[in-house]
Amino acid sequence: RKEVEQDPGPFNVPEGATVAFNCTYSNSASQSFFWYRQDCRKEPKLLMSVYSSGNEDGRFTAQLNRASQYISLLIRDSKLSDSATYLCVVNAKSSGDKLTFGTGTRLAVRP
């Protein structure tokens, strides 16, 4: 079983739609969680950290469910510029600073 699993997609949605991605992780000792965004042929960039209480940043909302070991990302009012691959990232304290990346979920927003 992969340490971090994501549906690779692609998710094709119209502008203005709400879309949600889920990610599951296998290591119950994981303690830090992130969503990174990666545009085609570009480097990954941090989108947001995911905190236990959930957090929101504009149109983006991240949630963590430790009991079920999954993380979600909700994007409201999708824009064309949201088209990218969204990488779920996990860190376990036992692994130091090592970040474990999922394979990513591809989002395509159409006009």
Place this chain on the structure above:
Amino acid sequence: EAGVAQSPRYKIIEKRQSVAFWCNPISGHATLYWYQQILGQGPKLLIQFQNNGVVDDSQLPKDRFSAERLKGVDSTLKIQPAKLEDSAVYLCASSPRGLAGAFGTYNEQFFGPGTRLTVL
């Protein structure tokens, strides 16, 4: 502020040849990471440096890969000899220090543009 610099941006070699990649992190960043990203996958950590010391190289294929950060600033990653399965994007990232920041926050890892390696 200048970002993480990497060179070359693209490299094509034949199998069994050697290749080296260079990374210059953001000024003042103590921690430097090398990742391998194979097409369709997420980045995988190869090695982490804290200043000029190795913190984690557990996933570095040491029979063919080597990396150094002699003066605690820029770094080189070498593959010798290359195999077909080494075709990937090699990403360098840096952060001010390790992952944990102050008051429960996290230090972001800033990635460079990567070097796209094709092994024929």
